[in-house]
Amino acid sequence: MRRSETVGGGRARGGVTGRLSSMAFAVCACFAPLAFAQSYPVKPMRMVVPLVPGGSTDALARVLAQKMGESLGQQIVVDNRGGASGNIGTELVARAAPDGYTIMAVSMTLVVNPFLFQKVNYDPVKDFAPVSLVGAAPLVLVAHPSVPVKSVQDLVALARSHAGKLNYPSAGKGTNSHLSMELFKSLARVNITHVPYRGGGIAQMAILGGEVHVGFINAVSVVSHVKAGKVRALGTSSPRRSSLLSDVPTIAEAGVPGYAFTTWYGVVAPARTPPPLVNVLNEHVIKAARSADVGERFAHEGAELIASSPSQFEAHIAGEVERWSKVVKEADGLRAD
Secondary structure (H helix, E strand, O other), rough: OOOHHHHHHHHHHHHHHHHHHHHHHHHHHHHHHHHHHHHHHOEEEEEEOOOOHHHHHHHHHHHHHHHHHHHOOOOEEEEEEOHHHHHHHHHHHHHHOOOOOOOEEEOOHHHHHHHHOOOOOOOOOOOOOEEEEEEEEEEEEEEEOOOOOOOOOHHHHHHHHHOOEEEEOOOOOOOOHHHHHHHHHHOOOOEEEEEOOOOHHHHHHHOOOOOOOEEEEHHHHHHHHHOOOEEEEEEOOOOOHHHOOOOOOOOOOOOOOOOOOOEEEEEEEOOOOOOOHHHHHHHHHHHOOOOOHHHHHHHHHHHEEOOOEEEHHHHHHHHHHHHHHHHHHHOOOOOOO
16 A cells, blocks of 8 residues: 555656646747847848848948947848849748847838738748838928919819829839839829839939829938929928928828828838847847937938838838738739739
């Protein structure tokens, strides 16, 4: 009897010991990422830019990577993986190890491309861990002086009375100059004909030269032309007025409620990157973004610093996905393939 009690007691003690071991393992598993985050990073990192060198996203990524590297104590190598309108580099990061050593500088293409292209092998919500929405820059809706409009309301009235007769340029399908006008057309319920060009500079010259009637141009690029009278600024695309053109109303203010379009920039990591590592990255993105060097670069691009939390950027991405899914479905000829 005593032997059976001893055996039974052994089983009982083994059961308790097993449960305690399981609890200890669970506790260790919970704290492992936190402990790792305290020593992270221990080797160089890379920031993928899913575009070719040059352009605003690449320029901002380079100065941000440099300042983040200084803050983290490790080099961050900028790795340009251009091609397929950003899809190649984006898919690469979606499949990268979620260890905090691969991050990506992103722009609107992250959320728009899945609706523009039939074959995109990533999901902008499920395949990435948002780190921070770093900043955003407005565009300006302008008209050539030969067009008889002085306001957004004038343009809407003229476009409705001359459906399809007005035209606008873009740097190609799916570019900011294209998407911004398609959103305007959708919300204002007007028909303005799209004329694609082979680049942003050529498209801008088409407006300045009067080849096309209206269009969207980067705020920094257009300020001098507005002041010189070469184009007439009708409204800015951002939710708030631009400091570069403070006397120009937003498009929402000027007669198209709900209109908001900015060329935004952010940083993401692969999905399943441990939250403690995401928080470390967020801390150093914000620190870098608030440095004088990054601030100067943002000002040069006409961008406004945001430096959000991961949850705020997550909400922003979800909202952009919902909005652009509707715009692309409604727009005629917006799909890139």
